[in-house]
Amino acid sequence: xxxxxxxxxxxxxxxxxxxxxxxxxxxxxxxxxxxxxxxxxxxxxxxxxxxxxxxxxxxxxxxxxxxxxxxxxxxxxxxxxxxxxxxxxxxxxxxxxxxxxxxxxxxxxxxxxxxxxxxxxxxxxxxxxxxxxxxxxxxxxxxxxxxxxxxxxxxxxxxxxxxxxxxxxxxxxxxxxxxxxxxxxxxxxxxxxxxxxxxxxxxxxxxxxxxxxxxxxxxxxxxxxxxxxxxxxxxxxxxxxxxxxxxxxxxxxxxxxxxxxxxxxxx
Numbered sequence: 001x002x003x004x005x006x007x008x009x010x011x012x013x014x015x016x017x018x019x020x021x022x023x024x025x026x027x028x029x030x031x032x033x034x035x036x037x038x039x040x041x042x043x044x045x046x047x048x049x050x051x052x053x054x055x056x057x058x059x060x061x062x063x064x065x066x067x068x069x070x071x072x073x074x075x076x077x078x079x080x081x082x083x084x085x086x087x088x089x090x091x092x093x094x095x096x097x098x099x100x101x102x103x104x105x106x107x108x109x110x111x112x113x114x115x116x117x118x119x120x121x122x123x124x125x126x127x128x129x130x131x132x133x134x135x136x137x138x139x140x141x142x143x144x145x146x147x148x149x150x151x152x153x154x155x156x157x158x159x160x161x162x163x164x165x166x167x168x169x170x171x172x173x174x175x176x177x178x179x180x181x182x183x184x185x186x187x188x189x190x191x192x193x194x195x196x197x198x199x200x201x202x203x204x205x206x207x208x209x210x211x212x213x214x215x216x217x218x219x220x221x222x223x224x225x226x227x228x229x230x231x232x233x234x235x236x237x238x239x240x241x242x243x244x245x246x247x248x249x250x251x252x253x254x255x256x257x258x259x260x261x262x263x264x265x266x267x
Contacts, residue, residue, distance in 0.1 A: 002029060002221070003221045003265065005035055006218060006221035006222050007053065007171060007224070007225045008225070009027065009028055009031045009035075009222055009227040010028075010050065010221065010222035010223060010224065010225030010229065011225035011226070011228065011229045012026075012031070012184050012207045012229065013025075013027035013028045013031075013050060013054065013222065013225075013226050013229065013231075014053075014054050014057070014173045014226035014227060014228060014229020014230040014233060015024075015055075015226060015229035015230075015232060015233040016049075016229075016232075016233060016248070016249075016252055017054040017055075017058065017162065017164075017226070017229070017230055017233065017244060018054060018057065018058040018061070018187070018229060018230035018231065018232065018233025018235075018236075018237070019034035019233035019234065019236050019237050019240075019248065020164065020168075020183060020233075020237075020245060020248070020249045021164045021167075021168055021182070021183030021184065021185075021187045021190075021234075021237070022161075022162050022163075022164030022165050022168070022186065022190075023047075023050070023051035023054050023075070023162015023163070023164055023185035023190045023194060023250070024047060024050040024051055024054045024159065024162065024222075024226050024230075025044075025047040025048070025050070025051055025159075025160055025161040025162050026112075026161065026162070026165065026252065026253065026256055027252070027256070028043065028046065028047040028050050028107070028150075028222060029043045029044065029047050029105075029110075029160060029161075029256075029260075030255070030256040030259045032046075032047075032150070032218070033259055033260065033263055034259055038101070038102050038105060038263050039101070039207045039210075040101040040102060040104045040105050040160075041091075041096075041101050041104075041201075041207070041210055042208075042210050042214055042215055042218070043160065043218075044104070044159070044160025044201055045160070045198070045205055045210075045212075045215035046215045046216075046218035046222065047160050047161075047217045048061060048160055048197045048198035048201055048202075049057075049198045049202070049215070049216075049219040050219060050222050050226050051161075051162040051190050051197075051198070052190075052191060052194040052195045052198055052225055053120050053223050053226055053227050053230070054162070054187075054190070054226050054227070054229075054230040055162065055187050055188070055190030055192075055194055055230075056191040056193030057188045057227050057230035057231050057234065058184075058187035058190075058191075058230050058231075058233070058234040059086055059184075059188040060185035060231075061114055061231060061234035061235055061237075061238075062183075062187055062188065062234060062237075063178040063188075065184070065211045065238050067180055067181050067184040067238070068181075068183055068184050068185060068188055069138060069177065069181050069184075070151035071140055072138070072140075072145050072148075072171070072175060072177070072185055072189055073185055075146055075149060075190065076145050076148055076149045076152070076167075076171075076185065076189050077084070077149070077188070077189050077193070078149070078191050079145075079146050079149025079150055080149040080150070080152040080153035080156070080163075080189050080192075081153060081192055081193045081196045082149075082150075082153060082156035083135075083149060083150045083151075083152065083153020083154040083156070083157065083193075084153040084154070084156045084194075084196050084197040084200075085153075085157060085196065085197075085200060086092065086153070086154050086157060087153060087154040087155060087156055087157020087158035087159075087197070088157035088158070088197055088200045088201050088204070090154075090157070090158050090217050091104060091158045091159070091160070091201075092201075092207055092208075093156060094200065097207075097208065101208070102263055103162075104158070104159060104235055104264045105159035105260045106260065106261060106263070107158070107159060107254075108260050109160065109257050109259075109260030109261035109263075110261070111155065111159065111165075112165070112254075112256060112257035112260065113257060114254050115165040115166075115169070115253055116250055116253050116254055116257065118169050119169070119246050119249055119250050120136055120250060122169075122172070122246060123243060123247065123250065126189070131230070137173055137176050137178055137180070138176055138178075139174070139175045139176050141174075141175070142201065142240075143173055143174070144160070144174040145175065147170075147174060148167065148170040148171055148174055148175065149168045149189075151166050151167075151192070152166050152167040152170065152186075156193055156194070156197055157197050157200070157201075160197075162186075162194060163186075163193075164186040164187070164190060165182070165249075165253070167182070167185070167186040167189055167190075168183055168186050169180045169182075171185060171186070175192075179245070180238070180242070183237060183245075184190045184237075186249045187234065193255050198219055202215050202216075204229050220235065239252045
């Protein structure tokens with residue numbers, strides 16, 4: 001039964017991660033908490049592996065659709081990769097050790113409140129005709145691209161998330177990036193930084209008395225469905241309107257936020 005549940009979580013994570021450019025953690029971590037109870041460090045390690053495959057599959061689709069903005073990515077990706085190492089180191093600190101790992105879930109939930117409010121604002125502004133970002137108006141500022149990379153990488157490592165829910169609005173706010181280009185860039189960034197974060201987090205699981213094989217077992221059942229879902233979801237991104245994409249994200253984020261804010265400490 002477990003492998004069916006994990007497979008279903010993978011498919012849903014891939015679909016929404018590919019569609020929204022957010023990796024799969026926003027689905028994987030809350031879903032695992034809901035089914036199995038709190039074990040944040042283990043779930044983060046597995047979710048980062050899933051993020052790598054979701055991001056890679058999605059980036060392939062976006063490259064074929066010619067929606068990647070390479071001038072931004074060449075700064076965004078390496079800085080975010082550096083940031084995720086910092087974030088993982090913070091997550092492994094004594095502040096979040098053992099039973100205190102639930103604090104990471106609570107932080108994740110609080111962060112999602114921001115993501116929901118931001119996207120609600122963008123949703124209603126776009127309905128009023130104020131969402132007019134265009135590819136020609138993208139800022140090519142290197143310092144702002146570096147800032148977006150740090151804002152993406154550090155929370156990704158700290159919380160085990162793909163961080164698309166930071167990377168996308170950061171690109172929109174600081175670089176004036178259109179939504180679908182920001183989502184495409186986010187997927188490509190996640191593909192790289194998740195690999196760095198997954199290696200770092202899984203190698204350091206022993207600090208929390210967790211075997212790396214436990215993380216790999218979860219990933220083994222989640223990843224195949226996530227890859228399939230990511231290809232399908234990222235293809236739909238280029239067919240659906242911005243508001244439909246944003247509305248789906250708001251709904252999923254609200255459900256995940258509720259679960260993470262009400263999580264109880266593991267034993």
